[in-house]
Amino acid sequence: MADAVKTEPVATHVEATPRRSGLPSAVKWVAIVVVLTALAIGASMYLSYAAERESTDDAQIDGHIYPVSAMIDGNVLDVLFDNNQFVQAGTVLGHIDPRFYQAALDKARGDLAEANATEKEYRSGVPITSINTTTQLSGAEAGVAEQTAKIATAQQQVYAANERLTTAQARVREAQANTAKANSDLARMKPLVAKEEVSRQQYDAVVATAATTAAAEDSANSQVKEAQQGVQVAQAQLEQERAHMAEVRAHVDAARSGPEQVAAKQAQVQASGAQIQQKQAALAQAEIDLGYTTVRAPVSGLVSERSMEPGQTVSHGQPLMAIVPLEDVWVTANFKESQLKNMHPGQPVEIEVDAYGKKFKGHVDSIAAATGARFSLLPPENATGNYVKVVQRVPVKILFEKGQDPNHLLRPGMSVTPTVMVK
Numbered sequence: 181m182a183d184a185v186k187t188e189p190v191a192t193h194v195e196a197t198p199r200r201s202g203l204p205s206a207v208k209w210v211a212i213v214v215v216l217t218a219l220a221i222g223a224s225m226y227l228s229y230a231a232e233r234e235s236t237d238d239a240q241i242d243g244h245i246y247p248v249s250a251m252i253d254g255n256v257l258d259v260l261f262d263n264n265q266f267v268q269a270g271t272v273l274g275h276i277d278p279r280f281y282q283a284a285l286d287k288a289r290g291d292l293a294e295a296n297a298t299e300k301e302y303r304s305g306v307p308i309t310s311i312n313t314t315t316q317l318s319g320a321e322a323g324v325a326e327q328t329a330k331i332a333t334a335q336q337q338v339y340a341a342n343e344r345l346t347t348a349q350a351r352v353r354e355a356q357a358n359t360a361k362a363n364s365d366l367a368r369m370k371p372l373v374a375k376e377e378v379s380r381q382q383y384d385a386v387v388a389t390a391a392t393t394a395a396a397e398d399s400a401n402s403q404v405k406e407a408q409q410g411v412q413v414a415q416a417q418l419e420q421e422r423a424h425m426a427e428v429r430a431h432v433d434a435a436r437s438g439p440e441q442v443a444a445k446q447a448q449v450q451a452s453g454a455q456i457q458q459k460q461a462a463l464a465q466a467e468i469d470l471g472y473t474t475v476r477a478p479v480s481g482l483v484s485e486r487s488m489e490p491g492q493t494v495s496h497g498q499p500l501m502a503i504v505p506l507e508d509v510w511v512t513a514n515f516k517e518s519q520l521k522n523m524h525p526g527q528p529v530e531i532e533v534d535a536y537g538k539k540f541k542g543h544v545d546s547i548a549a550a551t552g553a554r555f556s557l558l559p560p561e562n563a564t565g566n567y568v569k570v571v572q573r574v575p576v577k578i579l580f581e582k583g584q585d586p587n588h589l590l591r592p593g594m595s596v597t598p599t600v601m602v603k
Contacts, residue, residue: 238513270476481505515574
């Protein structure tokens with residue numbers, strides 16, 4: 181019995197060992213097959229899923245940021261809005277001291293009024309100058325004709341005076357001859373009278389004749405002198421008329437320059453017109469500058485980056501604040517160049533926003549014309565020969581579908597993870 185007791189457990193142990201090792205081995209192989217099958221199915225599903233999608237975490241929300249800058253120099257009077265306040269387009273954000281620009285506007289208006297008055301004066305002078313020069317030319321030409329007649333008359337008077345002088349000189353010669361004959365007769369009579377060879381009556385007659393011829397000679401000499409004076413007077417009158425003719429011809433030449441005078445007046449009108457245009461431009465500039473003293477919002481959006489404070493002195497181009505509209509936002513996603521093979525505009529996109537853990541729908545709008553490295557401040561160069569190929573990233577613009585953000589929760593700069601359905 182003791183031997184039987186001792187040998188029975190051994191037999192039991194020997195028989196139980198094959199049964200325990202056979203069942204777990206089969207289960208293990210079945211489990212391995214199941215796991216491998218699950219992994220294969222999972223890998224196949226993942227590859228199929230990944231082949232239809234391209235995703236990146238190098239993406240953020242972008243939007244327009246409109247800077248508000250000072251367009252003029254001056255002192256800030258007031259600021260009406262603070263950061264993160266919503267404003268409508270055209271809302272007054274603040275004011276710059278307008279007094280200097282109002283004075284400049286008033287001066288520009290006065291300058292324009294003066295230029296208009298000057299132009300009006302010059303313009304009215306054009307027809308007056310034209311009429312005056314025409315009248316002067318007609319009068320000068322008539323004066324030339326009149327003076328020509330006067331010169332002809334003076335020449336005739338000189339000719340007549342010369343004729344009178346010639347006649348008087350001939351009479352003098354005749355009187356001189358008569359006087360000489362009378363004196364000769366008297367000289368012959370004196371001895372004869374003394375000898376009483378001729379009568380006293382005859383002698384007295386010769387004496388009277390000599391006296392008469394002497395008187396006639398004196399008269400003829402007087403006429404010559406008178407005629408000579410007449411010739412001098414006529415010559416002086418002729419020279420005077422000729423000098424007057426030169427003056428009249430000078431007036432004619434001056435009157436004939438009437439078109440040039442009119443052209444000069446017209447040039448003054450044109451110059452004054454140019455002055456008016458300059459003054460109008462200065463007035464428009466003054467009005468623009470005065471308008472810039474009121475700082476307005478260019479678009480509707482939130483006020484950001486406000487650096488404008490009352491009492492501050494600002495200069496042209498100095499940033500004052502920025503306006504960020506929230507209606508127009510999009511995603512800029514930097515995909516690897518190897519992810520762009522099947523990507524094109526219009527494909528649907530699922531956008532996960534990190535800030536809210538919420539997904540939005542969108543679509544691919546466009547793909548950038550160059551990689552982001554090419555748009556950097558210092559583009560990389562590979563001219564040293566130590567070239568290492570680096571996968572480049574290309575910006576892709578993704579637009580949100582409308583109506584998904586009524587409360588404007590999406591803000592430029594937020595991180596997102598877009599997934600593009602490429603198939």
